[in-house]
Amino acid sequence: MAKKPAETNKPKRVYRKKTDAKPRAKREPKTPYDWRKHLKPKQEVVEPQNDEQYLRAEAAVEKDLIFAELDRWIAMFPNALNSLLTETGEIKPEDVMYHLNLISRILKNKYEEKQVIM
Numbered sequence: 773m774a775k776k777p778a779e780t781n782k783p784k785r786v787y788r789k790k791t792d793a794k795p796r797a798k799r800e801p802k803t804p805y806d807w808r809k810h811l812k813p814k815q816e817v818v819e820p821q822n823d824e825q826y827l828r829a830e831a832a833v834e835k836d837l838i839f840a841e842l843d844r845w846i847a848m849f850p851n852a853l854n855s856l857l858t859e860t861g862e863i864k865p866e867d868v869m870y871h872l873n874l875i876s877r878i879l880k881n882k883y884e885e886k887q888v889i890m
Contacts, residue, residue, distance in 0.1 A: 838883050845875045 821827075852871055857863055 834883065838879060841879060841882065842875070845878065849875075 849871060853863055853867070856867055
């Protein structure tokens with residue numbers, strides 16, 4: 773048979789309602805904790821837009837994009853002329869000039885600097 777643990781004489785707790793509690797003396801309002809003091813200070817970001825080396829690199833990237841786009845259009849040029857030849861039976865100088873002007877307009881529209889008028 774299991775024995776019961778001995779009873780202890782613990783005082784019972786008395787819970788009071790908020791209305792029964794004694795009013796405390798008024799305190800000054802607490803200042804909020806400044807958690808930002810633990811953050812590392814931001815390092816100054818150097819704006820490279822005016823740096824000569826950055827501008828040169830940006831121009832080189834844009835030049836490479838233009839040449840890649842031009843190569844893509846030139847690669848499509850023979851297919852366009854072949855389809856024109858099969859449809860009409862001949863290729864005229866106007867047809868070649870039309871395709872060259874088309875490539876020129878596409879590149880200008882894509883890479884020309886836009887000037888905003890205010």
